[in-house]
Amino acid sequence: MVYLGPKKPPLRKGSMADVPASVLDQIQKFEEMFTVPASKLQEVTEHFVGELNKGLSKKGGNIPMIPGWVLEYPTGSEKGDYLAIDLGGTNLRVVLVKLGGNRDFDTTQSKYKLPDHMRTGSADALFSFIADSLKTFVDEEFPQGVTQALPLGFTFSYPASQDRINEGFLQRWTKGFDIDGVEGKDVVPMLQAQLQKRNIPIDVVALINDTTGTLVASMYTDPETRMGCIFGTGVNGAYYDVCSGVEKLQGRLPADITPDTPMAINCEYGSFDNELITLPRTKYDILVDKQSPRPGQQSFEKMTSGYYLGELLRLALVDLSQQGVIFKDQDMTKLEKPYVMDTSYPARIEEDPFENLEDTYDIFKNELGVETTGSERKLIRRLCELIGIRASRMSVCGIAAVCKKRGYKTAHIAADGSVFNKYPGFKERAAGGLRDIFGWEAKKNIEDYPIIIVAAEDGSGAGAAIIAALTQKRLAAGKSVGVVN
Numbered sequence: 001m002v003y004l005g006p007k008k009p010p011l012r013k014g015s016m017a018d019v020p021a022s023v024l025d026q027i028q029k030f031e032e033m034f035t036v037p038a039s040k041l042q043e044v045t046e047h048f049v050g051e052l053n054k055g056l057s058k059k060g061g062n063i064p065m066i067p068g069w070v071l072e073y074p075t076g077s078e079k080g081d082y083l084a085i086d087l088g089g090t091n092l093r094v095v096l097v098k099l100g101g102n103r104d105f106d107t108t109q110s111k112y113k114l115p116d117h118m119r120t121g122s123a124d125a126l127f128s129f130i131a132d133s134l135k136t137f138v139d140e141e142f143p144q145g146v147t148q149a150l151p152l153g154f155t156f157s158y159p160a161s162q163d164r165i166n167e168g169f170l171q172r173w174t175k176g177f178d179i180d181g182v183e184g185k186d187v188v189p190m191l192q193a194q195l196q197k198r199n200i201p202i203d204v205v206a207l208i209n210d211t212t213g214t215l216v217a218s219m220y221t222d223p224e225t226r227m228g229c230i231f232g233t234g235v236n237g238a239y240y241d242v243c244s245g246v247e248k249l250q251g252r253l254p255a256d257i258t259p260d261t262p263m264a265i266n267c268e269y270g271s272f273d274n275e276l277i278t279l280p281r282t283k284y285d286i287l288v289d290k291q292s293p294r295p296g297q298q299s300f301e302k303m304t305s306g307y308y309l310g311e312l313l314r315l316a317l318v319d320l321s322q323q324g325v326i327f328k329d330q331d332m333t334k335l336e337k338p339y340v341m342d343t344s345y346p347a348r349i350e351e352d353p354f355e356n357l358e359d360t361y362d363i364f365k366n367e368l369g370v371e372t373t374g375s376e377r378k379l380i381r382r383l384c385e386l387i388g389i390r391a392s393r394m395s396v397c398g399i400a401a402v403c404k405k406r407g408y409k410t411a412h413i414a415a416d417g418s419v420f421n422k423y424p425g426f427k428e429r430a431a432g433g434l435r436d437i438f439g440w441e442a443k444k445n446i447e448d449y450p451i452i453i454v455a456a457e458d459g460s461g462a463g464a465a466i467i468a469a470l471t472q473k474r475l476a477a478g479k480s481v482g483v484v485n
Ligand SMILES: Nc1ncnc2c1ncn2[C@@H]1O[C@H](COP(=O)(O)OP(=O)(O)O)[C@@H](O)[C@H]1O
Pocket: 087, 088, 089, 090, 091, 231, 232, 233, 234, 305, 306, 307, 308, 310, 342, 343, 344, 347, 348, 416, 417, 418, 419, 422, 423, 424
């Protein structure tokens, strides 16, 4: 008898037999609100393709489509030691990357959770936090000090305009950030000033977006990579265009950057359809937007990313409680606190294997102070599934749009981020969304589809290092890394 390892818990059957009509009615309403059929996904994707092109034009559109100044593909032979930092929406990571020169690399890293108050504090506090974290890491990794400045790739996971690789003017904060004095400014000198203050021997060689880093790092090990995507606190994607395809750069390129030179594009497509032409928003999406620090921005991201899915769940439950449908006579103090549920809540609720949803009972009782009945838990479970399914299916419209725009019939889409890596069923649901958009014949294994979403390499670590290496090589050869002066 072959030992197959611990048996996975049986899939929950999820009977609705004992659920009262009032709750069943509400579940039906949620089904209608949150279900996105294939026809809608196709309509959204068609609009998305047009918006990608608009973003590259001189006139511009909702999607920034930021040239990332990565002007060649990684060869896999990049070598050397590089530092990388990744300022994400939830964590700051510091990575020491040793590029082996044979499509291999080794990383050493530390992760520092961003204190919540950091999102709305001062610019000084943020860049001091980054510099302090870097100092701690460098002192530990190089106790004897260093003979020359360490090259650093700065992964900055926010929309930052770049006229050259080692600058980044923040266009707007996203993911709940609201720090004065940074929007419209170049964040590289802000970091460098804090590094100099601490005498940390670091040279910021390149500023990159985490999706560009994900694209380059994944292409370094898997040449079939066509996009780098993040499904984390926020959502975004990057791909390689060619300079002749970027209308807004025409007339601004130096002679050594020719029309057929590759150009990595950080789409910043979390802002897709801020005009609200096609996005199927519910009243809870509208509430999330209204109560955010930047209403009217990041409309696509607010329906699909890790920062918001838990909040969407919370708003819907508070609404039902206020209507008297659920949680009668319960203390709602905790549940009425905005963002009290991050996306690990719907994720854990969807992972509850029990027919009576005992794990869900514990979460609501112990973490939110609310006693739930069996039928309330069934409503909660179905609502989490609907929010999770919608996010997974909508998320792939950006992937389908880039593939349609670039004419990719097959592609590896390198994805990273906790929603991709941890949300139950995300991968299967996302593959189902792509199948619905392209009309593919159903396959037993999602890996058999023409365009597949695969686990990315460490984009904000290795990707930043490879881009720093590519940049150093260009600079050493006297090649341009930005627009003409
Ligand atoms: N188990 C989970 N399933 C899905 N999303 C999760 C889970 N745990 C945390 N998250 C969400 O993932 C986001 C953090 O994403 P992550 O990729 O880890 O960091 P960053 O966005 O800073 O790179 C948070 O918004 C959080 O709500």
